[in-house]
Amino acid sequence: MLGGVALAAPVLAGVLLFSGWLTSEEEDVPESNAQAPVQAPRLAIDMVPSSNSYDSGTNSMTVGQIDYCLENPPPGNNAAHNHLAQIVISGVEDLVGWQARLNYEGAFMRPQSVTFGVFQDDARGQNVSFPNLPIDGAGGVHRSITEVANIPPAAVGPQTALIGSAYMGDQNFAVSPDTPPKLLPDDSSYSAPGGGVLAQILLEVHANRAGDVLYLDLDDSSPNAPGSKATVFTGSGTSDIDLLAATMADGFHAEGTSCPVLGGVPTVNPGLIPPPPEADGGTSVVPPGVTIPPEITPPPPTSITIRGQQVPLAPGMRYWLSNPSIDPAPSSPIQDRWMVTYDSDPNTPGDSWITFDLDYNLLGSHIRPEDEEEFQPLLDALASP
Structure with a gap:
């Protein structure tokens, strides 16, 4: 499963x-x-x-x-x-x-x-x-x-x-x-x-x-x-x-x-x-001689594509597409946006995140000082022409 x-x-x-x-x-x-x-x-x-x-x-x-x-x-x-x-x-x-x-x-x-x-x-x-x-x-x-x-x-x-x-x-x-x-x-x-x-x-x-x-x-x-x-x-x-x-x-x-x-x-x-x-x-059983591919867990993503660039993700970073029908944001006119989150220290409340639209415009961010290095490649890619 x-x-x-x-x-x-x-x-x-x-x-x-x-x-x-x-x-x-x-x-x-x-x-x-x-x-x-x-x-x-x-x-x-x-x-x-x-x-x-x-x-x-x-x-x-x-x-x-x-x-x-x-x-x-x-x-x-x-x-x-x-x-x-x-x-x-x-x-x-x-x-x-x-x-x-x-x-x-x-x-x-x-x-x-x-x-x-x-x-x-x-x-x-x-x-x-x-x-x-x-x-x-x-x-x-x-x-x-x-x-x-x-x-x-x-x-x-x-x-x-x-x-x-x-x-x-x-x-x-x-x-x-x-x-x-x-x-x-x-x-x-x-x-x-x-x-x-x-x-x-x-x-x-x-x-x-x-x-x-x-x-x-x-x-x-x-x-x-x-x-x-x-x-x-x-x-x-x-x-x-x-x-x-x-x-x-x-x-x-x-x-x-x-x-x-x-x-x-x-x-x-x-x-x-x-x-x-x-x-x-x-x-049911596996019949003799039948080879069935076993279930495996896909590896977590290691990069995200921004403006045509493959930008590396720090281990543990997650990203997904957020939509108002899934995650309402009445104050924002953006219908679809990407979220990238990172929790470098699970023992500390909160995590770091950035959000940007489908045109790669940065909409908001909250980055803890200890996570700035991990997020910098993403911010650089978003700022590039």
Whole structure:
């Protein structure tokens, strides 16, 4: 978990995936298909989703290599801008719905909006993603999906969001997709051998982020409940599979710097096995041979860009974009301004700070004598033409 904050559990989680509208029906299936499914769902954020595609002629979905980090070479884009990323799933059978807990730093990079019907099925005139990829034999069309995106307004500091979707109507094995396919598939109307695209996220990158490593953290229920999970059809109802942090791959954006180097794969207790079909729930595991990027903490920023210059920051300095909707300042006509703070002595009350607008005009400052040396490079850059 990266940068999460403990918030009250949103009511919408129960409404979306786990409430009464999820009715089910039993169906006769071959004996081999009725055996316990191989459930080891894995979620990942693909920061460069250009290799993911859909073909409406064959109703097939392709997930290419998953890129956990989008790297822009120096000097990077220091203006506010957007990127597209996708959430993909693999290692799941009989999927009904899913939800993802997203943690992030609100003033750095945040999810602005989510598209759940990622691709267009031109043959049927419908939007499609992995949960509604199968063709319902009764109507010859994709199921509709219900969706939720609980994304708070942008704010300074750690934030958390919850998104998810599920196909609508009665559940059965045929309309509950698998990836990779079962040895004996329930349905031949679709293909998704290498994973499925669940949603597409429009990421908003705030200005003045050149030189930073930004992140979007897929997380479990600690500290923000409910956490990420998959809901699968069992033949007599649904089962919730809570996802471990070790089975989810976060997304990173290196703006004008290098992507973080990942460490070793975390260990997972092999006793945490998936639930059998009749179980009420369970916890996913990392399947043998699967390498999942572990969670890492991005390094703190070491510089800030002012008038095109990379100005070094003293260790412990923090900066962010402040807006009246976040931090009202009725006496100031400035709508957006940067704040840089520094506390060289946590045992002494107060800290040092400066604030300047988007044109790099100094608006105010309070610098303790012992912090003047650390702030001088910033003041010099602001004073330069």
